[in-house]
Amino acid sequence: MKMFLDCLPCSLRQALEAGRMATDRPELQEKILEDSLKILSGYKNYRCSPDMARDIHLAVKEITGISDPYESIKKRDIQSAKNVYPILVRFLQEKGNSLYWALKIAATGNIIDSAVYHSDRDIEECLEKELQKEFNICDIGILEEKLKTAKNLLVIADNAGETVFDRILAEHFKHLDITYAVRSGPIINDATVQDALASGLGDCTRVISTGCSTPGVILEETSREFMEVFNSADIVFSKGQGNFEAISDPGRPLFYLLKAKCTVIAREFGVALNEYIFKYIGI
Amino acid sequence: MKMFLDCLPCSLRQALEAGRMATDRPELQEKILEDSLKILSGYKNYRCSPDMARDIHLAVKEITGISDPYESIKKRDIQSAKNVYPILVRFLQEKGNSLYWALKIAATGNIIDSAVYHSDRDIEECLEKELQKEFNICDIGILEEKLKTAKNLLVIADNAGETVFDRILAEHFKHLDITYAVRSGPIINDATVQDALASGLGDCTRVISTGCSTPGVILEETSREFMEVFNSADIVFSKGQGNFEAISDPGRPLFYLLKAKCTVIAREFGVALNEYIFKYIGI
Numbered sequence: 001m002k003m004f005l006d007c008l009p010c011s012l013r014q015a016l017e018a019g020r021m022a023t024d025r026p027e028l029q030e031k032i033l034e035d036s037l038k039i040l041s042g043y044k045n046y047r048c049s050p051d052m053a054r055d056i057h058l059a060v061k062e063i064t065g066i067s068d069p070y071e072s073i074k075k076r077d078i079q080s081a082k083n084v085y086p087i088l089v090r091f092l093q094e095k096g097n098s099l100y101w102a103l104k105i106a107a108t109g110n111i112i113d114s115a116v117y118h119s120d121r122d123i124e125e126c127l128e129k130e131l132q133k134e135f136n137i138c139d140i141g142i143l144e145e146k147l148k149t150a151k152n153l154l155v156i157a158d159n160a161g162e163t164v165f166d167r168i169l170a171e172h173f174k175h176l177d178i179t180y181a182v183r184s185g186p187i188i189n190d191a192t193v194q195d196a197l198a199s200g201l202g203d204c205t206r207v208i209s210t211g212c213s214t215p216g217v218i219l220e221e222t223s224r225e226f227m228e229v230f231n232s233a234d235i236v237f238s239k240g241q242g243n244f245e246a247i248s249d250p251g252r253p254l255f256y257l258l259k260a261k262c263t264v265i266a267r268e269f270g271v272a273l274n275e276y277i278f279k280y281i282g283i
Numbered sequence: 284m285k286m287f288l289d290c291l292p293c294s295l296r297q298a299l300e301a302g303r304m305a306t307d308r309p310e311l312q313e314k315i316l317e318d319s320l321k322i323l324s325g326y327k328n329y330r331c332s333p334d335m336a337r338d339i340h341l342a343v344k345e346i347t348g349i350s351d352p353y354e355s356i357k358k359r360d361i362q363s364a365k366n367v368y369p370i371l372v373r374f375l376q377e378k379g380n381s382l383y384w385a386l387k388i389a390a391t392g393n394i395i396d397s398a399v400y401h402s403d404r405d406i407e408e409c410l411e412k413e414l415q416k417e418f419n420i421c422d423i424g425i426l427e428e429k430l431k432t433a434k435n436l437l438v439i440a441d442n443a444g445e446t447v448f449d450r451i452l453a454e455h456f457k458h459l460d461i462t463y464a465v466r467s468g469p470i471i472n473d474a475t476v477q478d479a480l481a482s483g484l485g486d487c488t489r490v491i492s493t494g495c496s497t498p499g500v501i502l503e504e505t506s507r508e509f510m511e512v513f514n515s516a517d518i519v520f521s522k523g524q525g526n527f528e529a530i531s532d533p534g535r536p537l538f539y540l541l542k543a544k545c546t547v548i549a550r551e552f553g554v555a556l557n558e559y560i561f562k563y564i565g566i
Contacts, residue, residue: 013292
């Protein structure tokens with residue numbers, strides 16, 4: 001997806017947030033904002049918003065010397081998600097272990113996103129309400145058709161914490177060989193190999209790095225290992241807004257699984273803000 | 284009030300909003316964002332956020348050739364406020380025409396602010412709820428003391444539409460000689476002489492221009508006429524966030540009357556977001 005002008009103020013807000021998470025020193029926070037403004041000025045040089053976000057968060061790391069400003073946030077989110085994991089299992093049982101609700105749980109995990117929800121919300125509090133919301137777009141029929149013959153599944157992951165919700169989906173697809181692909185290094189609150197393993201995904205999937213650390217996978221920058229899995233997988237799920245923004249031309253069919261948390265993404269899918277989407281894209 | 288880093292992403296968002304209000308041409312909207320980024324880069328050169336906002340909105344005007352992008356929004360807001368005027372009169376009667384609720388109505392008018400509330404909200408819908416909310420800070424005792432001897436009152440106005448709510452306050456102070464001071468020219472949705480007159484303030488106050496067009500009055504830039512009224516008034520009300528941000532050192536006692544609509548302002552007053560404030564500042 002190309003970048004929209006709306007991404008500029010939002011990126012600047014995220015830069016400030018990351019700066020504050022990484023340092024208490026006002027002069028460093030100022031420097032982060034000043035460098036971010038320079039990066040934003042060159043917005044036309046970036047392929048997509050996650051591409052620009054990488055440079056902004058690189059500046060945060062260089063200026064503060066903190067390699068992972070969101071480390072504690074990610075740990076907290078993973079722990080919070082683990083705490084509600086039994087609720088998720090029970091919820092899916094109550095829904096008859098249906099494919100629809102397994103997908104919906106994985107999409108709901110997308111609410112754990114410190115890059116957008118920056119208040120100290122209690123995840124449990126809004127979880128029940130969010131779980132019950134149905135998809136606005138749901139191409140489940142196409143998935144069911146593919147599942148008749150599919151042997152393997154690739155999930156391109158999104159945030160830490162959301163990873164625990166993805167376990168529900170992975171456990172639902174016991175008969176499939178599942179690869180779970182995450183960022184190659186820490187960026188915002190996106191999941192890394194370490195985060196995926198801490199979320200228990202090592203037990204039910206093969207966790208790999210995409211080889212790319214933008215907060216949204218840019219296919220041209222991924223590793224050969226990842227591209228082999230990507231090209232050969234029977235089914236691919238791309239999770240979250242960042243991956244949707246970054247994958248401009250997948251070159252193969254895939255399913256986007258996300259919550260539309262900003263007006264730009266909602267407009268792209270033709271849905272209202274905060275709606276859930278499970279959208280199939282053919283070749 | 285000095286500028287905070289939080290003001291930068293918010294100012295950029297407002298620039299985009301103003302650009303879209305002024306033109307449908309994407310290349311002009313891009314130019315507005317690019318010029319705004321340059322202005323933001325020099326944020327340390329500005330005395331306060333309204334000072335910087337003036338340059339951003341000047342860029343919008345120059346790039347688009349539209350001298351008042353918010354003209355239709357202001358007309359709509361004034362009309363909406365006029366539509367609810369009878370509700371306000373009835374509300375105050377039900378509250379025994381008390382000073383507290385006359386002040387509260389004027390503060391509530393501050394919800395009509397296209398610079399912050401940019402959705403197509405229905406003013407009537409949230410009005411009743413907002414009117415009933417009490418002040419978090421309310422220095423009414425000091426005002427009552429001053430009213431025993433006061434002969435005149437200066438109101439430094441804020442937004443168009445809010446102006447109609449201020450009529451309630453002006454009509455409550457029938458025994459006072461009231462001056463109502465507005466921006467010298469169109470800026471965002473702030474009230475000008477024309478807007479004040481369209482709101483019916485010519486019948487109950489003397490409407491003047493401050494001589495300054497920043498969205499928040501910078502005293503050093505006001506006219507001699509305004510400063511004479513400012514210095515000699517028995518009581519001064521400064522309405523809205525912009526005036527609070529811009530008046531760093533009033534040099535005389537005044538009352539701030541506003542809703543804290545952003546986290547920075549809320550923090551300055553030590554209240555929660557969206558609380559109402561009637562705060563006295565002595566010399």
